[in-house]
Amino acid sequence: MGSIDLTIFWAAVIGFAVMAYVVMDGFDLGIGILFPTFAVGEERDQAMNSIAPVWDGNETWLVMGGGGLLAAFPLAYAIILPATYPLIIAMLLGLVFRGVAFEFRWRDPRHRPFWDTAFCLGSVVAASAQGVTLGAILQGVHVENGAYAGGWLDWLSPFSVLTGLAVVTGYALLGASWLIWKTEGTSQRHARHLAFWLGVATLLALGAVSAATPFLHYDYWRRWFAMPGVLLTAQVPLLVAICTATFFWSLRRERERLPFLMALALFLLGFIGLGISIYPYVVPRAVTIWQAAAPPESQAFMLVGALVIIPLILVYTGWAYWVFRGKAGVHGYH
Incomplete structure (x- = not known):
């Protein structure tokens, strides 16, 4: 029983790290995505200064999520990484380009x-790679004898491209809302105008x-629409509607x-929906969290x-955000 509890604990830790990364790095990737829409000069400098104190610390959670997956669920790490190598490489290169350009x-x-x-291209590449990776995992990975058995481009599909576009749009919404x-x-007026249209686009995405996911596998459909589970899962779209109305x-x-805060809430609800769809699998329809888990002693x-x-x-993350809690001016915070 102890090992089961620890497995669930580590699944929760990695889920928390991934969500923390999406929340904290999502808005500064979004600012990079939107960067060409800002006027050269004051607007771009204000946007950069708004994330300058925190952007590199935000990526701590990405390291923790990836390292935690390797340590706590080595089998899942050994399957997911080969299945998404091109995407992971693209994401890391995008983050490198972005970091170098920032400085x-x-x-x-x-x-x-x-x-x-x-800076813009690195942000777009990193965000889209994360979204396509999510879609690739959600649509299923070909596993045989505990190893990835698919091809180099199995991750590429209309559904994974759709999730890639959805994540890019959602990150842009976070960026505009942050500004x-x-x-x-x-x-601020420009950011508010962008946020309205990005809010519409994010909801459509x-x-x-959400409409395409149940058609990927019958189990996804059953989780969302079969009685009596639908009485619980229906609360997620209801909360999405409430957060959307509050946002506008x-x-x-x-x-x-x-x-x-409402844009973050939409991401959190999307994350909860993802958990409802795939739990208890870490590699959907192939490997559960218990099958992938490291030994209890580890x-x-x-x-x-x-x-x-x-x-x-x-x-230290909370302290950094508290210290730089004011408005970002052209030359820094005030």
């Missing part, structure tokens, strides 16, 4: 248009993915923080480190 646009102003383009909170003047209401009332050993490291990460 060099300040230090090499003569080539700032080039670095701005690299409503952290900027002022023309930058979320609806398309807050935009109309020119609230500053609420649009961002899980218990890692538990000690996790109970120390996770609170530390939460504390």
Whole structure:
């Protein structure tokens, strides 16, 4: 029983790390995606300054999610990585390009248009690779004898492309909503205008993915539509409707923080929906979390480190956001 509890605990830890990454790195990837729509000069500088203090720390959760998957669920890591190698490589290269461009646009102003383009392209590539990876895992991975048995391009399908577009759109919504909170003047008005249309686009993308998912496998359909489970799962779309109405209401009332919080809530509900669809599988329809789990002794050993490291990460992340809680000006925070 102890090993089962530890397996569920580690599944929750990795799920939390992935969600924390999406929440925290999603908005700064979104700013990169939207970067060409900002006016050269003050708007772009305000957008950059709004994420400058926190963007690299946000990626801590990506490292934790990937490292935790390797340590706690090595079989899943050994299956998912070969199935999505091109996507993982593209994501990492996009993040590298983005990080380099972020630093060099300040230090090499003569080539700032080039670095701005690299910042945008790196953000788009990283976000779309994450979305396509999600779709590839959700649609199923070909597994034989505990190993990936598919081809180099099995991840590519209309559904995975749809999830890629949905994640890019959703991240852009997070970025625009973040800028409503952290900027002022023309930058804030522009962000509010973008957030409205991105909110519409995100809802359409979320609806398309949600409508397509039950057709991937009968088990997905049964989770969402069969009685009596539908009485519970129906609460997710109901909450999505409430958050959507609140989001557009807050935009109309020119609230500053609420649009961002509602955009985060939509992502959280999407994550809950994903969990409902795939639990208890870590590789859908092929490997459960218990089949993929490391030995109980390994899980218990890692538990000690996790109970120390996770609170530390939460504390220093919270402190960074608290210190830089004001508006982002052209030359920094005020």
